[in-house]
Amino acid sequence: MTETKEFTCIRCPLGCQVVATLEDGKIVSITGNTCPRGAEYVTNELTDPRRIVTSLVKVTGGSQPVASVKTASDIPKGKIFECLDALKSVELTAPVRIGDVVIPDVCGTGIDVIATSNIQ
């Protein structure tokens, strides 16, 4: 059975519309991507969709009550909310520096959550 699936590539702001053609669930062609990262993105979306998660954690003793954080690289899409839950119980003490590890190996993904802002 042949089917086509359309995706918006999110790897850069161009946002190409990428179309994957599947034959019995296997990818036979990928079109519409401007660069190879688009094909890689669609292949991942069909097999193991991942996202970088950005959020906040509490900070005490700093110039502002929250510090921004991100996953150092993308984590499985299905683990986004588990990761956010884990962040809720974290409380940092100022100062916070960009790159500080906030949670190592978050939810067993092998990926660290790191700070993305400097809080004095």
Next chain:
Amino acid sequence: MDKDLVIIGGGPAGLAAAVAAKEAGVNDLLILERDNKLGGILNQCIHNGFGLHTFKEELTGPEYAARFIVRAKELEIPYKLETMVVDISADGDAKIVTYMNREEGLVVVRAKAVILCMGCRERSRGALNIPGYRPAGIYTAGTAQRYVNIEGRMPGKEVVILGSGDIGLIMARRMTFEGAKVKLVAELMPYSGGLKRNIAQCLNDFDIPLLLSHTVVDIKGKERVEAVVIAEVDEKSKPIPGTEQEIKCDTLLLSCGLIPENELSNALGVEMNRVTNGPLVNESLETSVPGVFACGNVLHVHDLVDYVSEEATQAGKKAAEYLGKSEAVNAGGDKKIVIKAVDGVRYTVPSIIRLDHMEDRQVVRFRVGAVYKKVAIQVLAGDKEIMNLKKQALAPGEMEQVILRKSVLESIPDLSEVTVRVKTD
């Protein structure tokens, strides 16, 4: 106080302009910033997606800003925080910049050159076409972003967003992450004003519906928003009777576009572009007042900070050039080429090119006024076609650019006009 160069605003535009000017040899410069830290709007944009062009990696807003702040500090560029510029005027060749802060009170600086980097603010008036009472719970998306990401407090639990600008889309995901239920995004136009990737990763990922050609026609609740009524609109943006539905919510976010912050530019009397609400500039990003430059969101609203940095770098360099040259050279450039935006192209930045001051390659940025599929961007010098770029799709939400070559423009005798248009046939 006397200064060679004063930079108003310490966001990404101000920082990149200052770094470029200092690197080009301007030592007597000063950044004035009204907030309590450098970095501008980027401090509240904690999502990733910044810097792919500039640093070849995907940074969050604060990380991107930090790179420029570190560079500015390395170069020992002086700056003042919690310092608000309240007026600029011209006195002969000098620019009189008046600022205010708690320690110094009101201070007047005589500057030889000024770079305007004040950014933009959100459209709020007129976005909601509903007369009468306004209960609590209505915010612009950027204000909500500041509450959540800087102050760490949530504006509400059940959210409807009006307008599909990028800030609204980003906030849909952000509020979802913080445990709120985002019911829907309603967009008046038949297309979204935001980047496609933000629709994919901020709405589709979380099954948040985007209703195009829809608007809010009524708000329920006395003290606090209790529900909003949305309706479909026709081609003339008029609500269609019978399509109303009531959506329960406690918060309404407005994400209906940004307008350059140009009170100061207006006070100075620079000529403005009616389409962008920013100053009209030439190839050097210089306004109609010689020695006053503009870049970033104060000039025209950008969706990508990389282009802001690029534009600001150019402004910084050109300001340094201006400061290094005699008046005669600065005034030079009788050969003015006007860039006309027609047939779907709403405006261009710059809109004037002086060949004498032009670099080998000149970036011309613009936006289109509607969604186009399979068209071309055509550039005419006089009536001669000098460029024809095929485009799969063009949309108002995405800034476009063409690069003009000096050699090409010089090769056409008596050139006074360049036209940029969408070619649909």
